[in-house]
Amino acid sequence: MSSRPEVPLDELYREVVMDHYRRPRGRQPLSKVDVAAKGFNPLCGDEVEVALELSGETIAQAQVVSRGCAICTASASIMAEILPGKSVTQAETDAEEFRQVMHGKPFPQDRELGDLEALEGVKHFPVRVKCALLPWMTLKDAIAAFRRGERHAQTTTE
């Protein structure tokens, strides 16, 4: 096989990302679900389901199941890993900051964002940004539903 393409595909599919893609975390069903949301990207058909178990305002457990591309799957897996123990407000801030990173802002320092930084390279592939954001937008909707006192939400990105 000839040389690697000039553009660093590895920026998009970093080792950590590929690892989350191959072995996604946080798929185990929860014993108790306080709020759940379903996200859908009609453009590519990707689907994400987020379920949260809450203890007061704190996320005790998260289940994130995705059916989609490597980027969406990895993003969902990373999210599932870092959510437990965060307050819903903190989780919303994380989602918003990650969205801004995807739109060019530098990655926030001194924050507990686990492997999320590995997805920073997605911003160089604009058409794939939505793939990375779908789990996070779904999470935001789940939290918004929780605040409204509801148990379910449906998200569509496009």
Add this chain to the structure above:
Amino acid sequence: MKATAVPTVIRPMRLAERFPILQRTVRGRRLVYLDNAATTQKPQEVLDALHHFYTHTNANVHRGVHTLAEEATAAYEHCRERVAHFLNAPDPRGVVILRNTTEAINLVAQSWGRKLQAGDEVIVSEMEHHSNLVPWIMLAKERGVALKHIPITQDGELDLVSYRKLLSRRTRVVAVTGMSNVLGTIVPVAEVAEEAHKVGAVVVVDGAQLVPHEPVDVRTLGCDFLAFSAHKMYGPTGVGFLVGKPELLEAMEPIFGGGEMIREVHLDRATWNDIPHKFEAGTPNIADAAAFPAALNFIEELTVEAIRAHERDLTAYAWEKLQSLGGLTLHGPADPQRRGALISFVDEHIHPHDLATVLDTYGVAVRAGHHCAQPLMRKLGVVATARASFAAYNSREDVDALIFGLLAARKYFGLA
């Protein structure tokens, strides 16, 4: 009648030289453009025609006595005549110049649709592009019309037995694609139309994929309305056509009012211009329409028959290569004689989106997604597919580049 010319043999590498964009590189590689079903590239002649219009002819049409106005009008009307000639339409008045296929189908749905009442039925197929589905869904909602669906068979063909059972006195419109943009299936339009006409329904054909790839003669195609887009056949974006039987167009009300489409206007009433002008309200896309005949010349120089033969050969070649890779599901009819110039496929392990991204780094442009056919995707049980679609300038080398990219993607994802 078309003269019987010596059969042309297409030399894609030579042809590609006439397309400036095909000379560029993408991410350091030769561009291998396999997204022709979305839109084709444009040859130099078409670019020149566009440039020529703006540098020599530009003026508004149908409303001026000066030289430029006259020339611009002639260029615009020439487009209509060329389209009529290309499709062997008996009368250029049956050619309405619009923006695209979608607009053409909406025009029929909205205008012919006014003749429909609650309880009437419209039949579409399960393999329609959203642009030949959503306008009918809108009509159904507005007028209480029932929408029926022709199912597709296991190999992605229309189930004509079920179709016949759907037809009844209540059927007012049958709207089908001429060629599926996902499965590649070529639909037996003449047969569909004959059955529909027996119950008095009008037949609308979405020709967006059919017209660029198959010889079409509207007199034998059998439909009442044919919609297609210039941009999928080497022409500019922003121009599409509705080719209808003049007597049916006469019987239709315009859906847009304004300049050009009127004969006489009073403060409180107006009368309509003749067809086709009554459907062309406002300043049309003059420059792009004026440039489109250059694309038709390009096609006719090669002949549609030769383009089809070349594309069938390529599609068969690609089908075999993809098939022999293993681990791929190829959608649509396997017989290259029954399909158009595209192949939709899904890799067992790599999501189409990831595949398209990796292919792009090899300069290979394919489409990944639902191809504006969500109901069909549901039927196929997939969320998305990758699609390679061909045009006259594609070569076996392009297919080889696709295969090379696919293997590289598998390697990259640790699957090979």
